Amino acid sequence: MTSFLKVSGARIVDGNGQEVILRGAGLGGWMTMENFISGYPGCEFQIREVLADVIGKEKSQLFFDKVGSRYISLPSIILVKSLGQFLENFFGEADAAFFKSLGLNCIRIAISYRHFEDDLNPRVLKPEGFRHLDRVVAACAKYGIYTILDMHTAPGGQNGGWHSDHGSHLSSFWKHRDFQDRLVWLWTEIARHYKDEKWVAGYNPMNEPADPEHTGLTHFYDRVYAGIYSVDSNHILFLDGNTFASDFTGFPEDAGTRWPNAAYAIHDYSLYGFPKAPEPYVRAEEQRRRIHRSYQKKREWIDQRGLCVWNGEWGPVYARKEYDGDLTDEINERRYMVLNDQLEMYQQDRLSWSIWLYKDIGFQGMVYVPHETPYMKLFKDFLYKKYRLAVDAWGADDRFVRHVYQPIVDLIKKEVPDEADQRLYPYPIWTLERRVEVLARNILVSEFMVREWAEHFRGLSEADILGIAESFKFENCMERDGLNKVLRAHAPK
Numbered sequence: 001m002t003s004f005l006k007v008s009g010a011r012i013v014d015g016n017g018q019e020v021i022l023r024g025a026g027l028g029g030w031m032t033m034e035n036f037i038s039g040y041p042g043c044e045f046q047i048r049e050v051l052a053d054v055i056g057k058e059k060s061q062l063f064f065d066k067v068g069s070r071y072i073s074l075p076s077i078i079l080v081k082s083l084g085q086f087l088e089n090f091f092g093e094a095d096a097a098f099f100k101s102l103g104l105n106c107i108r109i110a111i112s113y114r115h116f117e118d119d120l121n122p123r124v125l126k127p128e129g130f131r132h133l134d135r136v137v138a139a140c141a142k143y144g145i146y147t148i149l150d151m152h153t154a155p156g157g158q159n160g161g162w163h164s165d166h167g168s169h170l171s172s173f174w175k176h177r178d179f180q181d182r183l184v185w186l187w188t189e190i191a192r193h194y195k196d197e198k199w200v201a202g203y204n205p206m207n208e209p210a211d212p213e214h215t216g217l218t219h220f221y222d223r224v225y226a227g228i229y230s231v232d233s234n235h236i237l238f239l240d241g242n243t244f245a246s247d248f249t250g251f252p253e254d255a256g257t258r259w260p261n262a263a264y265a266i267h268d269y270s271l272y273g274f275p276k277a278p279e280p281y282v283r284a285e286e287q288r289r290r291i292h293r294s295y296q297k298k299r300e301w302i303d304q305r306g307l308c309v310w311n312g313e314w315g316p317v318y319a320r321k322e323y324d325g326d327l328t329d330e331i332n333e334r335r336y337m338v339l340n341d342q343l344e345m346y347q348q349d350r351l352s353w354s355i356w357l358y359k360d361i362g363f364q365g366m367v368y369v370p371h372e373t374p375y376m377k378l379f380k381d382f383l384y385k386k387y388r389l390a391v392d393a394w395g396a397d398d399r400f401v402r403h404v405y406q407p408i409v410d411l412i413k414k415e416v417p418d419e420a421d422q423r424l425y426p427y428p429i430w431t432l433e434r435r436v437e438v439l440a441r442n443i444l445v446s447e448f449m450v451r452e453w454a455e456h457f458r459g460l461s462e463a464d465i466l467g468i469a470e471s472f473k474f475e476n477c478m479e480r481d482g483l484n485k486v487l488r489a490h491a492p493k
């Protein structure tokens with residue numbers, strides 16, 4: 001019989017006081033879809049709107065979230081096969097069984113407020129939001145996997161990333177009291193729903209906040225803590241640091257007593273896991289020191305106060321044969337070394353972690369949708385175009401378009417020569433170069449490509465659409481063996 005987990009000092013323990021180290025992955029791209037995970041440009045709300053415009057509301061709904069049926073003609077009979085759609089296919093029992101087979105014990109589920117509340121009908125709970133979440137929480141529980149519910153998108157947007165699904169680089173959440181009130185209300189409802197579920201390890205009220213004032217985040221955590229604990233005092237709260245889970249310096253000194261039963265989330269992405277690494281990773285002493293320094297810096301504030309650290313996101317991205325050619329294997333072997341070396345560090349600290357990402361179309365996931373599936377065939381050329389134009393901000397290789405955007409960076413540097421004035425929040429996570437990438441490519445150019453993505457569905461039959469959604473099903477996916485091998489080696493024995 002499992003028991004609620006809780007935070008005891010710097011550790012997570014079960015009902016018997018035994019330490020539990022949570023080792024697992026993030027289920028991104030599911031109840032919060034993302035451009036590089038599923039292969040569209042821009043934000044989820046944009047593709048949903050435009051797909052409905054191109055093929056009609058009903059058919060677009062069929063792709064995202066409606067159980068349908070497909071007629072398969074065989075020589076003498078007609079079979080009616082019941083099929084799910086994207087949300088149904090993306091994670092099922094087979095995924096949970098595979099995950100467990102690696103020895104991992106926790107999945108952080110990225111959810112979007114949009115599944116539970118409509119902007120045009122605020123504070124009215126959409127019960128259907130729980131349909132899939134309940135299903136996945138139950139599938140994980142069945143295999144002895146804890147879940148952490150992660151609010152990846154907040155009304156108005158809590159950061160300027162595509163992953164908070166609001167289409168702008170400026171986050172309105174921090175400026176509008178009503179957005180904050182709504183999220184506190186929604187979390188209270190979610191906690192009410194899961195208050196008795198022991199396989200839910202806890203709630204991660206906000207992914208990667210980026211509050212320019214810092215004080216707004218403390219205020220929000222106070223309020224969401226009170227809201228959740230008014231209905232559910234059993235679950236751990238996993239609180240991300242400010243500025244993309246990197247900075248705790250604006251947190252209150254009395255955090256430990258103010259928010260009992262809280263763990264503090266860092267996101268420990270290492271530059272060596274990405275195309276923009278300063279040099280190829282060869283496990284040099286200095287490189288390992290650099291990875292360690294960056295990790296220590298993120299957790300310093302938490303350690304100094306004896307609080308509990310959770311690494312809620314981290315992990316390299318990978319090269320792809322179709323884009324990186326003969327260099328692919330060599331690049332990926334280096335990335336697996338980064339992965340391994342990060343895990344060794346975490347092991348030493350008995351750190352709980354959640355690697356990003358469980359499933360995608362082949363860039364970062366432990367499991368990926370292969371080229372032979374209907375979805376990947378349909379979007380093959382379009383995906384190459386996205387790659388060439390580097391429209392996704394995450395791990396993008398900008399070699400084909402750097403010359404287009406560099407002049408914008410140069411212009412700003414020339415016309416705003418004081419470096420301090422070039423450092424707009426969320427500097428240093430967003431340098432001037434990063435800001436130009438996000439605005440010009442990830443927001444602007446992407447916006448013009450959304451319709452092209454949706455046009456791929458025009459004229460498709462319902463059966464075709466269901467087949468496309470089925471591409472994401474575990475049985476149709478491949479496993480990234482190099483990554484899973486390293487994870488398995490560091491999983492609980």
Ligand SMILES: O[C@@H]1[C@@H](O)[C@H](O[C@@H]2CO[C@@H](O[C@@H]3CO[C@@H](O)[C@H](O)[C@H]3O)[C@H](O)[C@H]2O)OC[C@H]1O
Pocket residue numbers: 028034161163207208244246267269270271294313356394429
């Ligand atoms: O949904 C996820 C999203 O949560 C994630 O956000 C990014 C995380 O990394 C941030 O940059 C890192 C900041 O710290 C430096 O040390 C690292 O080198 C950087 O990579 C980035 O700004 C966030 O957008 O990204 C992946 C999404 O799928």
